[in-house]
Structure formats: C-alpha cells, structure tokens
Amino acid sequence: MSSTQASDSKRSKEDRTTLRPEEIFWRDHQPWLEQKGYMLRPRYRPGWVASWAGKDAKYWDYEDSKVLKAGHVIDATRISDGQMVMLKRISHDEHPYEKEISLYFSAEPFASHPRNHCVPIYDVLDIPEDEEHFILVLPFLREYDDPRIKSIGEAVEFFRQVFEGLQFMHECCVAHRDCMNLNIMMDPKPMFPRMYHPRSDRKTLDFSGNATYYSRTARPTKYFFIDFGLSRKYDPRDMPPVEIPIHGGDKTVPEFFDSSEPVNPFPTDIYYIGNLIREDFLQKTTGVEFMTPLVEDMVQDDPSARPTIDEVIQRFEQIRKSLNWWKLRSRLVENDEARGDRVARTVHHFFRTLAHVVYFRNPIPTPRC
Template identity: 55%
Template sequence: MAHDVQPLDPEEGGSLSKAELFWRRHQKWLEQSGYLLRPRYRDAWRPSWKGTNKEYYLAPDGVTLRRGNLIDATRVSDGALVALKQVVKARHPHEIQIGLYFSSEPLASDPRNHCVRIIEVLQVPDEEDMSLIVMPYLRAYYEPRFDTFGEVVSYFQQVFEGLQFMHAHHVAHRDCDGRNIMMDGTALYPEGFHPVVTDMKPDMTGSAKHYTRTEYPTKYYLIDFGLSRCYNPDDGPPREPPIFGGDKSVPEFQNSIKPVDPFPTDVYYLGNMIREDFLQTERGFGFMERLVADMVQDDPAKRPTMDEVVARFQAIQMSLSSWKLRSRVPERDELAIVEAYRALVHWKRRLWYVLRGVPAVPLP
C-alpha cells in the first residue's frame, strides 16, 4: 500500500478527512481490482484550486465525502459509475449475505425486487474484518424534486412493492426510512452530476441538467442491509430487541426493551417516511392519509402487513384521475401568483406528454 502524503495542511479547507485517508491508501489496490477513484484520492493529486482565485468548495476535487465509509468510483472495464461501501463484518455480519441473496438469480431478475444489487465483494487485503461491496451508484430518491403526483405514486408503488418482496422472502429490513431509499439517476442526468454535490455538474461549473421522471421513468431501490435479518418462518413470528436505525420515532422502541416483531416496524418506517416527507411538507396528498395513519399506529399489531398495504394502495391508485396524476406537486408555502404561473408552464408540458401517449404514472 502507498504511504499517505497529505497534499494540504490538515487544517486547510479541502484537505483529505481522516476517513478519506483510507481510500487514498487503497487507491492503487482498487485500481488493480478494476475500480478507479477520482484524482483527489490518487498519490499524484495536487489541489486544482491552488494558485487560482477559486475557492476549494467550488472545485470538483475539493469536496470532502459526506459519508467516509462510502465512495464513488469508475469501473475500468466500461466506465460505469459505481459505489464502494466499507462493511465491517463483526459489526454487520448479515449485510453482505442478504445483499448477495437478493442479487442472485432468480431473485435478481424479479421485477418486484427493489434491493440494491451487489456487483462484487472485495476483501480489503490489510484489514481482515473489512470488505468492500460494489454497487451501482445511486442518488437520493427526492432529488430532483418530483414534478407530478403520478411520479410520486410511482415512487410509493415501487417502495411498497420492494419491501413486500423482502418480507415475502422472510427478510426484515429494520432501517427502511427515507435515508435508505435511493434511485438510479443515470437517465435523468444524461450529462452526469458530481458524486458528492449531486445537483452540480461533474466539473462543478454549474447546475446539473436533468429531465423529469415522467420523461425518463426511474427505478427506486432499498439500500443498506446492515441491520437486516432473514428469519425461518417455521420458527413463528420473530422477536427482536429494539435497535434504532435512522428513524428514532418507532413507538414500540420508546422506553422499552421488550422484543418485538420487526416486520410491523418496517411498515411503520415506510408510513412515517411518507408522513414526514409528503403529508407534512407537501400539499395534495390527502389520498394517502388513511393508509399512512394505519401504517404508523402505536400498536404494531394493528398495522397492516405489506401485502395489505400494497393491495390498499392499488385501490387508491385506481381511484386517482389522470388529471390528478398529471398535476404538479406544489410547494407547501408557494405564493398563489407563483403557483399559477408554474401551473401554466407545467400544463403546457403535460399536454405534450398526453399527445405523445406518455403514461401519467411512469414505471421503469
């Protein structure tokens, strides 16, 4: 392994963080394994902004990773952008096993499968307890902003279907809030985007151009199986002690150490994600209120199963008119005059979609 040589004073803006030093140490090994890191992590890197008037945070190589255990890389064989994630096996002993299970055939080809695919597992040569999992590079599910209710309906349908698929195979996710739902942005951003500052062009010279999800239907994925578990149905309903993921609001975990069934908790996570990210922050989602209210009930036994959630959502979707599905999702605090103008622009574009026969609910 190459020795670390910091190109900047550790206190200077744009310098490598402690977590990033791991990637710099392993850059040559990763390249030999078929994955090329950005120039920032190579031995020959010298900051591009040095000697210029540009601030480090405006340079494509000046941005620190937001999560030190996760990095982007280019696959040498075909130029595809991928994600590399550190997995400490003693801390998350089931993550790789469950990820590979859903990445293997015949499950991998099942259209209901929305688990992120593991392309390869790399054993870190100098750290026995650490592996790297290689996955397609995904971006947050909510960026860019949803354009229509039909696009959001597609999102709901896919994440419901994805969790139902996991449950059907006796796997509880146990951390499926909005932080662990992502999407494939390849088609939406044909010219690419910076892998850390994802609303910017790869070279950070301006905003990344993107299309709507209606034009380019998007697939959503459940990620991060670090807390996930697979259960034997012959053993009856599983019981697990409380374990907090990103969402700390789970009712059955408050002031209790009593083991609970993790499957109803998964239902709560998705329901609360919709409640917080849509019902409380956007307008026009009243059609989801009753289902979400049932999904987030305090008593886990009263929550619907994912089979019931999917069935009820299908009925909800069937009740929505094409006009509603093609309507624009307005911002909650949008001024009336601004909303009227944006609606006019929106419907001019929507009419073109209707004439072309583009579906109101875009599904990949």
C-alpha cells in the same frame, strides 16, 4: 468556544487542500482499487495537490475540492465500462448480515425478479491486511426525492415501488429494520443520461456547467432499498419472529419508546414506510391526501393493529384505481413554496404536462423492467 477559535474551526472545515482523516483510507488504497478495476477521483490518488492551490480562486469552483459525504462510502468509476459505482466499506463485526442479505437478493432467481427493489451488488472486495472490513461495490444511486417529485402520478409510482419492494422482502422472510427515507434511493441514469459529478449537480469531472435532467414522467426510474446493516433474514418455520429492538435512523418508532422487549420487526417496517410518507409527503406537500387513512393505519402505536404489507398493497391498489388521469397529472405542491415560486412552478407544470400528453406518456411513470 471563543470567536477566534470558532473562526479557526470554520477555516479548518473549509480548507480542502488537505485530505480529511476519513479520506486517507481511500487515498492509501487507491492503487489496489485501480488494480481491482475501480478508479477514484483525482483527489484520492497518491500525490494529489489541490488544483486551486496558489491561485486567487474559490475552491468550490474546482472539482477536486468535493469531499466525501460519509467516510465509509466513496464514488468510483468502473474502468471496464466507465460506469459510476459506489464503494462501501463495512465492518464484519458491526454489520455481520449485510453482505449475506445483499448477496442473497443479488443472486438469481431474485436478481432479475421485477419486484426486487433491493440494491444489487456488483462485487465484493476483501481488503488486503484487513480481516475486519470488506468493500461492497454498488450501483451509483441518488436520493429518491432529488430532483423533486413533481406530479401526483410520480408520487403514486414511488409509493407503488416502495410497497412492492417491501412486500418482496417480506415474502423472502427478510425484515429491513431501517427502511427510512435515507435508505430508499433511485437510479439516476434514466433522468440524468449523461450523469453528473458525484458530489454536485455539475457536469462530470470537467465541471463545465450544470447537468441536465429529465422528469420522472419523461424518463421513469426505479427505486431501491439500500443499507441492510440492521436487516435480518428468518427461517420461514420461525415466522413470525421476535427481536430485541434495534434503533435505525427513524427514532419515532412507538414500540421502541421506553422498552427493550422483543418485538416482531415486520410491523416496524410498515411503520417506517408509513412514517416516510407521512413526514415527506403528507406533512410537506399538498395533493396526496388520499393516502392519509392508509398511512394513519400504518403508523398506529400498536404494532399488531398495523396492516401487513399485503394488506397495504391491496388497499393502495384500490386508492390508485380511484384516481383519475387529471388528478394524476396534477402538480405535487410543496407547502413551503413562496408565492412567486408557486406561480412559476404551476405555469411550468402546465406546459410540461401538455408535452407529456402530446407524447402519450403515462401519468404513472412505471419503468420497464
């Protein structure tokens, strides 16, 4: 590609005054979605014109310049109560079990079960004149590690909830089969009580400033498994199952290397979670080295040598009980921190921790169910 072509391509990507192809579906269905009780942002309403058009201004300073992160998912506001939700467009053919498994965990007696960490489904919308797709209405969630997990206790609580959620799924004979880091998210409402713009950290549609938030220790949050497109539910009489490998987002699964032999998907779930902790914590931060022996067992090449989720939780509980309050209050240090940032964060952490102690906040911030 020539330099001129590259420059034209860059300008095209930065041009937010017209909708991208993946955005047009939502614009065209906005009136129907509004009838169903869900309002899209101004950008996705018929007749939208960029608010910065014709002005000597930077487009990124305007709310309606924010495009979708993925074309099949869009944020919306539930008209009945003003709550932010997510709409996910799904193909019946590509993900034939996603609706079934999602609704299974969203119905009682599972919906209110305290160990259920599967994202709940608020609504299922059948798209007019489109028998191939449907839309799931989900809570508005946020990446599990944004803002950063700042203390050892906060990391321990994340591990606990993830292990607990996977155990609950496995007890229900459901294998997630893609439980990598992007498919574990958190409820932002406790930490962001006034919420934020869905595609930035600015305040909502007024874009008047940055959204404020609290730490996990001050406002404990709950973590959720999402995206059941590759998941399977099995008959208890057929356990343990064997399945042809399905490659999820984590491409490092040892049993999938150069092999298409059917395998038990439950040990693969163990690998996914172990590798998440290895890559996102043990390799990137200092402070949770006590997880190393357990994680090394979870990511063994031989699936049959990995612990079950019940064994993982039993070992994790012993680890958790061995951690004193000072360790749990300690800062989770990112390995790539610049020296100046490390000093500033350490000082800030000291005063933040002092406030937590004064207010008797638990160093392992478990949310109320």
